[in-house]
Amino acid sequence: MGATVIELTESKKQIQHIGQVFNAQRAAFRKNPMPSATERLENLKRLKRALLSNQERLLEAIDQDFSCRSRDETRIAEIMPSVQGINYAMKHLDGWMKPSKRHVSVLFQPASNQVFYQPKGVVGIIVPWNYPLFLAIGPLVAALAAGNRAMIKMSEFTPHTSALVHDILSATFPEDLVSVILGEADVAADFSGRAFDHLLFTGSTSVGRIVMRAAAENLTPVTLELGGKSPALVSADVPMADAAQRIAFGKAFNAGQTCVAPDYVLCPADRLQSFVDEFRSQFSTMYPSLRDNDDYTAIINERQYDRLRGYLDDARDKGAEIIEINPAGENLSDGTRKIPLTLVLNTTPDMKLMQDEIFGPILPVVSYDSLDDAIHYINERPRPLALYYFGYDKGLQQHVTESTHSGGMCINDALMHVAQDDLPFGGIGDSGMGHYHGKEGFLTFSHARSIFTKQRFNSGKYVYAPHGTAMHKLVYKLFIR
Structure with a gap:
């Protein structure tokens, strides 16, 4: 009975902590809604240094959680792609951040169109147990490259790895930028029900449906990386x-x-x-x-x-x-x-x-x-x-x-x-929705904001009311055909 009370108390503490961190990250994002490329690169460099300096600890923790996890598999499938993903993001970040110019029809000239890539805000990342490092770091790289703040819910089935990732990232980033959440299923349920600006879940199809239902209450956009029979x-x-x-x-x-x-x-x-x-x-x-x-x-x-x-x-x-x-x-x-x-x-x-x-x-x-x-x-x-x-x-x-x-x-x-x-x-269908990695990760965690710009001359006034003028008839003749 005592252990149950302690467990429940710990869960309540974690849930309370989620709310505090979420509010702190929201406030921090409002103060800095568009981090510069320099800031983002520095965050990625700090993350890379943290991974490289803790390789042996990570190998040991993952091995403990599995009771026997090939260290070479961990290097190949977790550490190496995490580091390479950071390197790739740092190399291409400037290009990803540049607004993209888009065509403007002669009907609306003189004007310009562009797509401006804004951070979404505070993103949630739910990590499974099978690749607990890479499936935390991969989405985090994309979130940081896009200028977001991130909260990461680690799996309760990899306690050693989850605790170590918590310690490493806590020592690397302020909590209002990156935070790692620990806890059981009830903590995960609370986490997925928060009004994140984007939520990425990796796990089973059955749990993915639950996560999507919870996210729907807040109209939170989701990326679901599920599975299926490949x-x-x-x-x-x-x-x-x-x-x-x-x-x-x-x-x-x-x-x-x-x-x-x-x-x-x-x-x-x-x-x-x-x-x-x-x-x-x-x-x-x-x-x-x-x-x-x-x-x-x-x-x-x-x-x-x-x-x-x-x-x-x-x-x-x-x-x-x-x-x-x-x-x-x-x-x-x-x-x-x-x-x-x-x-x-x-x-x-x-x-x-x-x-x-x-x-x-x-x-x-x-x-x-x-x-x-x-x-x-x-x-x-x-x-x-x-x-x-x-x-x-x-x-x-x-x-x-x-x-x-x-x-x-x-x-x-x-x-x-x-x-x-x-x-x-x-994935697609039962195997998920949305995607990330590389540029697509940056785009997933960015809002592609459409911006139409005019200066002093306003060609649009020629179609203002009152309607039925000769100019209206000319516009219709030229552009409705």
């Missing part, structure tokens, strides 16, 4: 070693706990066994052992571990063939929270792993007879966050690209579109 489509003629190697990388990275991980494979029926054999070989080369291999990441917590095991039990009970790839034949069932990468064949639509985003090292393989059958299979399901096509025929690459929808796409690779600084990242 397919990997293997063509009839791609060298199987190439496809299997790249799919194995994309699925095994972070033990499949990636929103853009290949969720299932579509494979030609006559190449199914070839895929299984080659995939086993490629995965075993990358991960010859699992139990004490620091390269192979564990599942984040018992809740997620049990969920994934439940998917496998459900599929097995419904007749699926389960192919567990455990190269060293190790016992992983005694608390390691590691699950071997597992292929699942002979799936049926009623299996849970064919209905929900898997978010773990389980990979269903679905056979198809023709490429158009595979495309139809993709299109009759909710639009995924990513689509991966493996095949070197450029005509077929174009056919798949034009015939499907997804948030992003890789041709002959997996995951890597997310790491491109100059490509927008975002």
Whole structure:
């Protein structure tokens, strides 16, 4: 009972703190509604210095939260893209901030049109547990580049990382510029209900709907980075070693706990066994052992571990063939929270792993007879966050690209579109809305303000009332045709 009272009290403190910080950031933004390029660059430089000087602490914290998180995966997927994103923003910020000139019709001359990019104000960022550093820093870089103030709600499922990010950013920025909020689900609910000038949420589709409903009460614009079942489509003629190697990388990275991980494979029926054999070989080369291999990441917590095991039990009970790839034949069932990468064949639509985003090292393989059958299979399901096509025929690459929808796409690779600084990242339909990264991040957190400017001469007076004059008739004759 005492622990519950303490927890509730802590939540109330955090909720009260959210209100105080929100008001302080609002007031600070009113005093400085258009930070200069120099100010923004300095903020980005401070953020970069903070990340570089705390690399080892961040590696350790994320490793603790997962119980085993590959430090190289953290460097590759969290620290490196965060730093590179800052570098890219600093290099291009001056160009992004310049007002863009737009055409003025002769009807309105003499005048000028421009789009002026203003900061939106105070933005909220809700961070998931799977990439707790990059999915906090990436949006923060965009928010700071656009001149905003930011509040970041870290995940309660990564307590070590969340506390460290709080400490690092608190020591780097004043609270009325950047603030990190900790706390449980009730704190997150309060956070998403605040009247932010923009709210970016990364997480599951089900929670995304809740966040969007809360934001709607304040007419807060939202960017939702969700997930879904991202397919990997293997063509009839791609060298199987190439496809299997790249799919194995994309699925095994972070033990499949990636929103853009290949969720299932579509494979030609006559190449199914070839895929299984080659995939086993490629995965075993990358991960010859699992139990004490620091390269192979564990599942984040018992809740997620049990969920994934439940998917496998459900599929097995419904007749699926389960192919567990455990190269060293190790016992992983005694608390390691590691699950071997597992292929699942002979799936049926009623299996849970064919209905929900898997978010773990389980990979269903679905056979198809023709490429158009595979495309139809993709299109009759909710639009995924990513689509991966493996095949070197450029005509077929174009056919798949034009015939499907997804948030992003890789041709002959997996995951890597997310790491491109100059490509927008975002979902469509059930996989999200809006996008960020690079210039699109700057635009997401900016208001594109249209400005029409006239000086002394006013050509518009020729269409003022009273109507029906010769000038009116001339204007209509010239411009209504």
